[in-house]
Amino acid sequence: MSTMENEARTMDPIEIEDRHALEEVEDSKRLQPWTKLMTVRGLIASVLIGSTFSIIAMKLNLTTGITPNLNVSAALLAFIFIRTWSKIIEKIGLVSKPFTKQENTMIQTCVVACYSIAVGGGFGSYLLGMNKKTFELSGGNSIVGNTASSVKEPGVGWMTGFLFLVCFIGLFVLIPLRKILIIDYKLTFPSGMATAVLINGFHGRGDKMAKKQVKGFIKSFSLSFLWGFFQWFYTAKEECGFSQFPTFGLQAWKQTFYFDFSMTYVGTGMICPHVVNLSLLLGAVLSYGMMWPLIGKLKGDWFPENMPESSMKSLNGYKVFISIALLLGDGLYNFVKILRATIINICEKYKTKDLNSGGGVNHDKKALSDMRKDELFMRETIPLWVGALGYTTLAIVSTIAIPFIFPPLKWYFVLVAYVLAPSLALCNAYGAGLTDINMSYNYGKVGLFTIAALSGKEHGVIAALAACGLFKSIINVSCILMQDLKTGHLTLTSPRAMLLSQAIGTALGCIVTPLSFFLFYKAFDIGNPNGEFKAPYAIIYRNLAIIGVQGFSALPQHCLQLCYGFFAFAIAVNLGKDMFPKRIGKWMPLPTAMAVPFLIGGYFAIDMCVGSLVVFLWGKVNSKKAELMVPAVASGLICGEGIWSLPASVLALAKITPPICMKFLPA
Numbered sequence: 001m002s003t004m005e006n007e008a009r010t011m012d013p014i015e016i017e018d019r020h021a022l023e024e025v026e027d028s029k030r031l032q033p034w035t036k037l038m039t040v041r042g043l044i045a046s047v048l049i050g051s052t053f054s055i056i057a058m059k060l061n062l063t064t065g066i067t068p069n070l071n072v073s074a075a076l077l078a079f080i081f082i083r084t085w086s087k088i089i090e091k092i093g094l095v096s097k098p099f100t101k102q103e104n105t106m107i108q109t110c111v112v113a114c115y116s117i118a119v120g121g122g123f124g125s126y127l128l129g130m131n132k133k134t135f136e137l138s139g140g141n142s143i144v145g146n147t148a149s150s151v152k153e154p155g156v157g158w159m160t161g162f163l164f165l166v167c168f169i170g171l172f173v174l175i176p177l178r179k180i181l182i183i184d185y186k187l188t189f190p191s192g193m194a195t196a197v198l199i200n201g202f203h204g205r206g207d208k209m210a211k212k213q214v215k216g217f218i219k220s221f222s223l224s225f226l227w228g229f230f231q232w233f234y235t236a237k238e239e240c241g242f243s244q245f246p247t248f249g250l251q252a253w254k255q256t257f258y259f260d261f262s263m264t265y266v267g268t269g270m271i272c273p274h275v276v277n278l279s280l281l282l283g284a285v286l287s288y289g290m291m292w293p294l295i296g297k298l299k300g301d302w303f304p305e306n307m308p309e310s311s312m313k314s315l316n317g318y319k320v321f322i323s324i325a326l327l328l329g330d331g332l333y334n335f336v337k338i339l340r341a342t343i344i345n346i347c348e349k350y351k352t353k354d355l356n357s358g359g360g361v362n363h364d365k366k367a368l369s370d371m372r373k374d375e376l377f378m379r380e381t382i383p384l385w386v387g388a389l390g391y392t393t394l395a396i397v398s399t400i401a402i403p404f405i406f407p408p409l410k411w412y413f414v415l416v417a418y419v420l421a422p423s424l425a426l427c428n429a430y431g432a433g434l435t436d437i438n439m440s441y442n443y444g445k446v447g448l449f450t451i452a453a454l455s456g457k458e459h460g461v462i463a464a465l466a467a468c469g470l471f472k473s474i475i476n477v478s479c480i481l482m483q484d485l486k487t488g489h490l491t492l493t494s495p496r497a498m499l500l501s502q503a504i505g506t507a508l509g510c511i512v513t514p515l516s517f518f519l520f521y522k523a524f525d526i527g528n529p530n531g532e533f534k535a536p537y538a539i540i541y542r543n544l545a546i547i548g549v550q551g552f553s554a555l556p557q558h559c560l561q562l563c564y565g566f567f568a569f570a571i572a573v574n575l576g577k578d579m580f581p582k583r584i585g586k587w588m589p590l591p592t593a594m595a596v597p598f599l600i601g602g603y604f605a606i607d608m609c610v611g612s613l614v615v616f617l618w619g620k621v622n623s624k625k626a627e628l629m630v631p632a633v634a635s636g637l638i639c640g641e642g643i644w645s646l647p648a649s650v651l652a653l654a655k656i657t658p659p660i661c662m663k664f665l666p667a
Contacts, residue, residue, distance in 0.1 A: 037497040039097065042107050043504070045081045049074060049107070050114030050505060051512050056642030057115045058516045060264070061124030062526055064604045065537045066280075066596055068271040071112055071195045073635040078107035079202045080214050101203040105493040106501040108195060109484045113477075113505025114512065120440065120476040121163055121509075123517045124535045126448075126465040127154065129542035133527045138542045139313070146546055150408075150461035154521060156514045158405050163510040165401055166470050169394040169418075170477025171503055173425045175387030181482055182489055183374050187433025189486035196490035198631075213632040220633045224263040224640025231261065232648060236661040238531065246664050247606075253664075255288045256601025265604045267637030269611020270630055275586065276593050277608040283594030284602025292319070302557050316529065317556035319599050320543050325563035326595035327540070329570025331442040337578070338431035338439060345430075373489055380494040391422075398470075406466040408459030413451055417470050424471070425478040432479050433486075440479060444472030445544065452548025460549040465541060477506065520645075523652035536599040 053070055060067045082103065086096040121127070128134060130152040139146055174181070181187050202210065235241035243260040246253035269277050296315055299305050307314040395418040403411050424443050432438050445468065452464035481502050488498040520526060526533045555563070570591035577588040597605050611634070618626040 033494075037102050037106055037494060038500060038504075039103060041082060041085050041097075042103050042110075045078055045085075045107050046110035046114070046501075046505065047508060049077050049081065050111045050508050051516075052639060052643065053111060053115035054118040054509065054512045055516045055519070055646060056264070056638055057118035058123060058513065058520060059642060059645050060268070061118065061537075062520055062524075062533045062535045064265075064596060064600060065124055065535070066268070066593075066604075067119050068268045069191060070115060070271075070635075070638075071108065071191055072198055072631050073271075073638070074111040074115075075104060075108040075195050075199050075202070076213065076217070076631055076635055077639075078104050078111065079199075079210065080217060082107070083210060083214070099203075101199050101491045102493040102497070104199050104202065105196075105488055105491045106497055108199065109487070109498055109501040110505035110508070112480065112484060113502045114509040116476065116480050117163060117167060117506065117509030117513045118516065120472060121167070121513055122469045122472070122541075123159075123513065125537035126444070126468045126472075126541045127159065128527065128535055128538035129465055129540075129545070130154075130462060131527070131538075134538045134542050137316075137527070137529065137539050138546060146461060146542075147458060149459060152406070152462060154517070156518055159514040159517070160510060162402070162405055162466075162469070163473070163513070164507075165394070165398045166473040167477050167506050167510060168503075169391060169398065169421075170425070170474045171481060171499065171506065172387045172390035172394070173422050173474060173478040174429055174482055175382050175390075175499070176384050177426060178382070178482065178485055178495065179378065181429060181433060182486055183377060187430065187486070189433045189483045192483040192486035193490060196487040199487070199491050209628060212628065216629045216632040217636040220267075220636030221640040221643075222636075224267070224637045225644050226640075227261070227263055228641045228644030228648070232644075232651075233658050234660045234662040236658045237663075240661040240663050242662070243532070244663070250664065250666055255293065256603050257284070257288070257606065258603050259606050259610065260603045262604065262607050262641065263637040264641045265607035266611040266614070267634040267641075269608030270615050270634035270637070272608060272611075274612045274616070275588075276590060277605070277612040278587075279589040279591075279593035280597055280605035281602070281609050282589050284597035284605045286594070287319070287322075287598040288602050291322075313556045318559055318562065320539055321555055321559050321563055322566050323536075323595040323598045324540055324544060324547075325566040326570050326591045326598065328445075329567040330574065330591035330595075331439070331445065333571050333574040335439055335442050337574075339427065342427060342430045373492060376492055377489050377495060380496045382495055382499060402466070402470070406462060408455060408463035409451070409466045409470075410463075413454070413463065413467060414470065417447060417467060417474075421471065421474045425475045428475050429479045429482045432483065438476065438479050440472050440476035443475045444468040447471035448541070448544055449548045452545050455549075457549050461542065461545040464545040464548055468541065468545075519649045519653075523649040534600045536596065540599070 053074065057067050057070070079099075082099045086099060089096040130150075131154055132151050135146060135148075135151045141148060182189075231242045235243070243262065244253070245258060245261065247259040248257055252258065292315060295302065295318055299315075303314050303317070395415075399411050399414045399418065402414050403409060424446075428439050428443060447470065448464045448468035451467035452460045454460075455463040481499070484502060485495060485498055487493075488495060520533065524533050525531045527535045527538055529539075573588050573591055577585040579585075580588070615626065615630055618630065
């Protein structure tokens with residue numbers, strides 16, 4: 001190892017680049033056939049890590065609705081798992097198969113496909129928005145269109161069936177266009193590229209880095225798990241325990257400003273960019289620090305005094321609809337921006353007709369490496385008929401089956417969705433390839449509003465929510481597949497193997513995710529606006545459907561004017577971000593991030609800002625070590641407390657309550 005490092009120091013950058021290029025060329029010659037890339041140990045690792053991440057993502061969905069990108073964590077845990085497995089096998093005296101970056105890529109792909117079902121499957125949004133509790137929180141029968149017939153309680157059977165119908169079809173949408181998106185247009189897919197760089201680094205820099213990351217992960221995982229276990233003893237009732245510690249005083253605690261000692265959100269804050277965490281804090285200060293106390297004093301003027309707190313005609317209505325205005329403003333701006341960038345980029349490609357410009361003598365070997373990657377990507381071709389037959393068959397099955405699950409969503413609505421989905425999926429994947437922004441949730445809202453307007457007031461809400469899930473799932477899965485294919489392209493992994501891995505992960509997610517959802521749904525009070533599991537997006541999506549059915553009459557007094565203001569604010573902030581110099585624009589807040597604490601409070605924003613502070617200080621002390629260790633430590637913090645939620649749920653189901661209630665009261 002030291003000889004290689006000394007040799008690298010004496011080489012100039014061009015020689016190093018050439019050497020890496022030649023190594024990749026040699027790797028491409030030694031590759032195994034795609035049928036041998038999926039191993040038993042890889043499958044076991046995928047199931048274990050994918051199931052763990054599904055539980056973690058589900059908890060995040062049902063508490064705050066914010067889930068970080070866990071691709072890097074998935075690649076890291078896959079590396080740790082297989083390296084540990086290999087060491088154990090070798091100690092037993094058996095021969096272990098070499099662990100390649102291709103196997104690492106396949107495990108990461110399978111894990112991401114699995115946990116993305118928990119993120120985008122609607123368990124914290126449109127599916128949960130159908131249940132009776134969300135129906136009552138959104139106003140019950142007193143709201144036009146929000147009828148008792150627009151309720152569908154969660155069930156493992158119908159949820160699993162629905163996910164299989166709407167998620168698997170997404171695997172076949174863009175298969176015929178993979179060459180155009182990844183090779184011809186050379187789209188970067190930044191998240192996929194970053195994951196590939198990480199995996200190539202794992203398998204190129206030896207064991208020293210890996211050992212440090214493994215130790216960091218184990219330490220932070222153990223700390224987080226034991227801390228979750230310790231906290232549990234003090235939570236006998238609601239508003240008890242360290243999670244309700246009045247860090248800044250009882251008055252601030254009443255306005256949700258306190259540090260709740262959640263290692264999950266500290267770890268999430270370490271992964272998320274600083275601007276996301278600061279935007280969350282700004283949203284919390286603006287809403288719970290200023291607006292809600294002021295609007296609360298107008299009780300009896302702007303809204304009736306005797307109105308229940310959960311009613312959409314009370315203060316809760318302002319929280320929900322202003323959050324929606326911020327989300328819609330941000331989403332609309334980014335949708336138009338990405339669509340414009342997509343059209344301009346495509347036009348430029350056709351004008352120049354030179355997709356491989358920019359070569360030179362010094363880049364010959366790099367060009368050779370790129371050619372080898374492209375050659376492998378095209379050699380392991382996926383026949384066009386596979387995509388066409390798979391999409392057509394599943395579309396026919398879904399058109400017949402989905403109306404049995406959701407009778408208000410008529411078969412012709414489903415058919416129209418499957419006709420429109422491929423073009424929308426292409427637009428979304430192209431935009432994500434340019435900007436790394438997956439806009440599937442916005443395309444889902446397009447489907448929601450369209451079907452809500454067409455379905456009528458009696459059954460429009462359920463039909464709209466189901467249509468939202470149909471559009472979003474197809475477009476989301478197809479985009480994630482393209483992102484993972486980019487990772488596979490850069491790590492010399494066969495596209496056929498990637499598609500197989502994605503299919504296995506999707507199937508696993510469709511089975512594991514409903515089970516992990518019901519683990520929380522049966523054990524905790526999901527959807528309670530005053531509890532831990534607020535599931536904020538469930539009520540947002542239901543109210544979006546109600547607005548689509550009946551229009552703006554659903555809004556409380558003066559709320560429409562405030563919504564106009566925040567909608568305009570979201571667009572103005574995005575304009576400022578794009579028009580100001582980068583050194584100023586990078587500090588402009590993100591309206592989507594600001595919207596979440598408007599509804600659920602500021603406590604988790606403080607946790608995530610603590611994570612940002614840790615990363616900032618660590619970077620100041622030792623930037624190289626921080627860059628290496630932050631993903632490992634953050635993953636350990638998230639996974640430790642996430643795993644503890646599993647035994648905590650089992651204890652709650654068994655009616656075993658903690659022995660102590662630690663609560664703080666005024667003197």
